[in-house]
Amino acid sequence: MTEHLLSADILSRASEIIANRLGLYFPQDRWNDLERGITLAAQMFGRKNINEYLGVLASASLSKEQLKTLAGFLTVSETYFFRDEKLFEILKFQILPELIEKRKGKEQQIRIWSAGCSSGEEPYSVAILLQQLIRNIDEWNITILASDINPVSLKKMTKGIYNEWSFRGVQPYVKQNYFVKTQDRRYAIQKKFRDMITPAYINLAEDAYPSLLNDTNAMDIIICRNVLMYFKNETAAKTINGFYNCLVDGGWLIVSPSETSQTLFAKFASVYYPDNILYRKNKHIQSSDINFPRFDNRQNPDISSETDLQLHNVVNYNEAEKTEDFPEQTSEERISSLHASAYQQANELYREGNLTEAAKKLSDYFTYNYNDPKAHALLARIYANLGKLREAFSCCEKAVSLDKLDAANHYLLAAILQEQNRPEEALVSLKRTIYLDKNFVTAHIMMGNISKRLGREYESQKSFRNALTLLEKHKPDEILPETDGITAGRLIEIIKAANYEGASL
Ligand SMILES: C[S@@+](CC[C@H](N)C(=O)[O-])C[C@H]1O[C@@H](n2cnc3c(N)ncnc32)[C@H](O)[C@@H]1O
Secondary structure, eight states, rough: OOOOOSSSHHHHHHHHHHHHEEEEEOOGGGGHHHHHHHHHHHHTTTTOHHHHHHHHHHOOOOOOHOOOOOOHHHHHOOOOTEEEOHHHIIIIIIHHHHHHHHHHHTEEEEEEEEEOOOTTTTHHHHHHHHHHTTTTTTGGGEEEEEEOHHHHHHHHHHHEEOOGGGGGTOOHHHHHEEEOOOSSSSSOOOOOTTTTTTEEEOOOSSSSOTTTTTTTTTTTEEEESSSSGGBBBHHHHHHHHHHHHHHHEEEEOOGGGGGTTTTTTTTTEEEEETEEEEEESSTOOOGSSSSSOGGGGGGSOOOHHHHHHHHHHHHHHHHHHHSSSOOTTTTOOOOOOOOHHHHHHHHHHHHOOOHHHHHHHHHHHHHHTTTTTHHHHHHEEEEETTTTHHHHHHHHHHHHHHHHHHHHHHHHHHHHHHHHTTTTHHHHHHHHHHHOOOTTTTHHHHHHHHHHTTHHHHHHHHHHHHHHHHHHOOTTOOOOOTTOOOHHHHHHHHHHHHHHSSSSS
16 A cells, blocks of 8 residues: 555545645545645645645635645646547548538638647647648638646647657658747747637636636537546536537547547547447437528518418417416416517526527517517527537627617627627627616626737736726625626636636636
8 A cells, every 4th residue: 555644634625625626536545646746735825834835725715825736736738749549540631621521611710629739749739630631721700719727838849849748659741841949959830820829827627617707619620639538527527518519510529548438428429440439419300401591581571471370379369378377377378478488488498508409499579579689699609609600799799780789789799790800899799788887897807818819918917907896896605697607706717818828718
């Protein structure tokens, strides 16, 4: 049996706290790593007494400093370019060409998330593949979200400078064609690849996804390799479910061969390749199967047909009346509560990630209540999560036109415009949001992120400062609207990390 300097009590408490806060799993056979990590973290944090340090970790919400120290010492950041040659061949010769072909000449958009990307070798490898495969890449709207919990790794990724060790097993042409040699004999990735990456500070165990706020929605491919293996089973299951909801229909989840599992990925279809099993979401369901309302011919709905539809629904609901019990309600009240509940059900289905069913419910709702802005806004979110940004945009425009004074509609429009790579228009919508509601925290944050990406440092700092001032008025554990469940305290940490480490929210 291995001897430890710390008692079994302390180690088991530490492993519990770390599992809760970081999702990292330290079973007894990894207590050596745990002991080394927390001892170093406690020293760095100026706490000689480990128990006292654990008390701080367990009680307060993790500050960025604690998180950085802990994550840095406890996570394994091992990675290199084109790690797993066979997988990158599958991506290069099968998955990406199929996706490119499907989108070519249409929306020309691809969204990929490298979750737990460490110092960036994995997302940059994907960026290189896309450059190789797409001739007019400037005409495409490509997102490569590269997230990690370790700000030190994210900082290395944004700098994009690597030494020989990151290229082990990589063919020499990669260094020659895509990197510039630095004076100290390291390799800096060319700027065009750095510009393709959106760094983000996301804790997979705690943060909310999918969310328009951190741009984790409507992903075509999520690569999360050599990360889940360090998670407790429950955390891994929760993470995988979150990924499922982040993917568009037919989207791919890629984990490493040692992380595959029949039970954990049961919701996905398994696709077998030599040496790799990849997971695919609902590949049989196409969003075109959903019966969405047709906006063009319903911009000015014909009154008589609208009345027909209403009558049709009244007849249907009167049928329902025979079997259901509605005490003390007039028939109008009954109908209106059925209508309201169709919207609520759609909303619940959307929150559960059941987009197809949510859209079906909503299309029922539209037949009798076409002019409800909140229903159009919900449909816009559904489309955005399905990766159908053009449709999301027109639904959201409709919601805005039906209720111009609702700040949330303008904010949603900004989020969609941002995803469509229309930053200037997104900024206009954000200004409108803030004009209508100056306390709209996430609008300030999004404005900060967009300005930062546009290189407008002064505006960006100003927006982040506004957001911080607003957030500091709230309790750390308070959840504000439009934050997808992220607490005020966590948003403060994230803004600070984004601001100082070059990562976005
Ligand atoms: C071994 S590296 C994997 C890097 C890359 N995906 C690969 O396969 O080469 C594991 C990464 O997961 C990150 N990680 C660990 N726990 C995490 C969490 N809760 N949220 C986000 N990232 C996490 C670590 O910081 C580390 O960078």
